Amino acid sequence: MKKLLSLLLIGGGLFMSSCSKDFNCTCTTVITDSSGAELNRATSANVVNDTEKKAKEACEGSSATVTNGGFTQTSSCQLSAR
Numbered sequence: 001m002k003k004l005l006s007l008l009l010i011g012g013g014l015f016m017s018s019c020s021k022d023f024n025c026t027c028t029t030v031i032t033d034s035s036g037a038e039l040n041r042a043t044s045a046n047v048v049n050d051t052e053k054k055a056k057e058a059c060e061g062s063s064a065t066v067t068n069g070g071f072t073q074t075s076s077c078q079l080s081a082r
Helices: 002-017 052-060
Strands: 021-032 038-050 064-068 071-081
Touching: 021 052, 038 052, 052 071
Parallel strands: none
Antiparallel strands: 021 038, 021 071, 064 071
């Protein structure tokens, strides 16, 4: 009986850990000129409701660097618990 109860508790814990939860995705975007001088900085935050693995992939997948006409825009995103 104790073994069955232990297995149920462990199985329930694994089931609960894979459920969707709310996470914060915070992105910082920095625009610099060709000399590297920072021209603008902005931070945004969004709530992502998913499993931790999928939320991390979606959030950190938003990170990017784009260069155009001597200006560089870098967005860096990180996931954190809510």
